[in-house]
Amino acid sequence: ANSAACRVDPGAPRFDKMFGLVAARAALGLVGIGCCIGGIVSFVLASQGNRSKEVEEYTCAVEAWPQRAKAFNGISAMVLKYAPTGAAANDPSIKQARLAKTPQPDPFRGTVEEGSLPSFESTIFIARHATNSSASADGILAEDFLPVVNFSSIGPVPLGLTTETEVWGANATFTLRIDGDDIVLDDMPFVKAVAHWEPGGLYDRCRDRGGAHTAGGKCWTFQKLASLCVQVEKDDSGVWKLAHRVPGQNETYGCTFSRGEWKATDYETEPLPSDFGEDTNYTNNNVANLAGLSIMVRSKHDPYFTALSVTEGSLKLPWSSSENIVLGIVMFVMGVGFGAQPWYLCWRWCTKGSKERREFRRRRNQLADNRCIGSEILSPSSRAARQGAAETIGMKAAHGHSSEEGNP
Numbered sequence: 001a002n003s004a005a006c007r008v009d010p011g012a013p014r015f016d017k018m019f020g021l022v023a024a025r026a027a028l029g030l031v032g033i034g035c036c037i038g039g040i041v042s043f044v045l046a047s048q049g050n051r052s053k054e055v056e057e058y059t060c061a062v063e064a065w066p067q068r069a070k071a072f073n074g075i076s077a078m079v080l081k082y083a084p085t086g087a088a089a090n091d092p093s094i095k096q097a098r099l100a101k102t103p104q105p106d107p108f109r110g111t112v113e114e115g116s117l118p119s120f121e122s123t124i125f126i127a128r129h130a131t132n133s134s135a136s137a138d139g140i141l142a143e144d145f146l147p148v149v150n151f152s153s154i155g156p157v158p159l160g161l162t163t164e165t166e167v168w169g170a171n172a173t174f175t176l177r178i179d180g181d182d183i184v185l186d187d188m189p190f191v192k193a194v195a196h197w198e199p200g201g202l203y204d205r206c207r208d209r210g211g212a213h214t215a216g217g218k219c220w221t222f223q224k225l226a227s228l229c230v231q232v233e234k235d236d237s238g239v240w241k242l243a244h245r246v247p248g249q250n251e252t253y254g255c256t257f258s259r260g261e262w263k264a265t266d267y268e269t270e271p272l273p274s275d276f277g278e279d280t281n282y283t284n285n286n287v288a289n290l291a292g293l294s295i296m297v298r299s300k301h302d303p304y305f306t307a308l309s310v311t312e313g314s315l316k317l318p319w320s321s322s323e324n325i326v327l328g329i330v331m332f333v334m335g336v337g338f339g340a341q342p343w344y345l346c347w348r349w350c351t352k353g354s355k356e357r358r359e360f361r362r363r364r365n366q367l368a369d370n371r372c373i374g375s376e377i378l379s380p381s382s383r384a385a386r387q388g389a390a391e392t393i394g395m396k397a398a399h400g401h402s403s404e405e406g407n408p
Contacts (some may be wrong), residue, residue, distance in 0.1 A: 025342040032339020039331035046324035051317055055117065055312040061306035062106075062118045068301035069123065071234050075101075078125045080295055081175040082145060085187060093147070099125035099297060100139025107160040107307050107315050117317075122302045129293040142297070146172075149190040149224075149288045151270065157193050157220050165218075167193040172225070176297065178232065178240040185230065185242075186251060188265055191288045195220050210271030223267035224288040230264050231254035231305065243300030255298055255305075257313035 078099045087093055104122045108114055131139040148341035152168035169191035176183040198206045206212065206219035213219050231253050233243040245254040245262045253263030270288065298304070307315055319327070 006056045028338045029342030029346065031270045032335040032342070035331045035335030035338060037354070039328040039335060042328035042331060045318070046321040046328065051319060051321070054317055055308055056301060057344035058306050059118055061301075061303040062120045065120050065122070065301065065303050069299060072301075073123050073197075075125070075179055077177075077179060078297060079177040080127060081177065083173050083175070084147065085173050086243060095145045097127055097139045097141050097145055099127045099295065102126050104140070104304075107304055113317055120303055122298070122304055125297040127295045129290055141293070144291070149290065151191050151222055151286045151288060154191060154193050154222065160285045165195045174228070174295070176230070176232070181240040183232065183240060183242055185264070187277055188225070188228070190225050190290070191222065192267070193220050193222050208264070210269045212272055222272065223269050224290065225265060225293060226268040227266045227294045228264060229298065231255060231298055231300045233300040245305070255296065257308040
């Protein structure tokens, strides 16, 4: 008997299956809502027409480039001079090298945008540092052009709780001479230590990035100079100078666009040795290998910088209005396809629940009325009517009784 009472009906729905079905339908409904929202965003982007504005700005820069490039292409000599910080003018450690004029293709060549955008060819002046080379050819920085730089020049890294996030090592001072005009660049380190925040425990990726995790969640990485690129222009008096992309900010003459800033230098991380501990200062004499260091000079009017500006540094133009419209339609169709059944079931459940609630209220009110009538909770008019009816019935009964007594 007990086993029969505990037996489960095989036809009854299981809770876990019903829960999984409800969860799956809810997930599809949310996916459908997300697709519809994505479709709305695509339609908004299509109405804004950002691509047409950016393409127009880039096209104008390309069309104006041949005229603006005449002064830059006409440079006869560009010389890079390196001097240690504080060196005198006749110091033998001062080195010079000529930069080579090199053609550079436009940034969209070889991409999907090549057919829809105008093409151009820019000019750059470049020199690269080469090891085992003593030649003085244009575009080559001989091996002895730069000093031997050790990471120990950075000094002790602050390992405790501190707000310091960058420590410089040996500095470099470069001077550009363009057709007799000297341009002194800001001091920059050959090597430096940079700190960023890293979570501890399982999510600590400091070692994977070649750094050391210290107190306060900071990860110190040690970097070496990899490239230097600046923009120049000729002012109204005919003198070459650094071109600042942002007025009022001195260090915005670089070629790398990142988060609204124009950086002149790029650095590479030098991984720490495996025996580096969290309580160890980086004081050994590991030499920073500067092979491959490139020095580059470009014109401020180069359309390459317009491309960087309009694409926020990604060199990827947004979709056109027609592409956004097609994407919006596809997203809406997908949203309706994913969400139709869950939305319908939700609507049906809501309407069914409202009908049941109305029926419940109707029956509750009817039951309350019946209880009121049964307990003689009536209005004064109803009570008077009932009382009159009772008196009439009593008189009729009395009259009938007297009639019966008079008849034999």
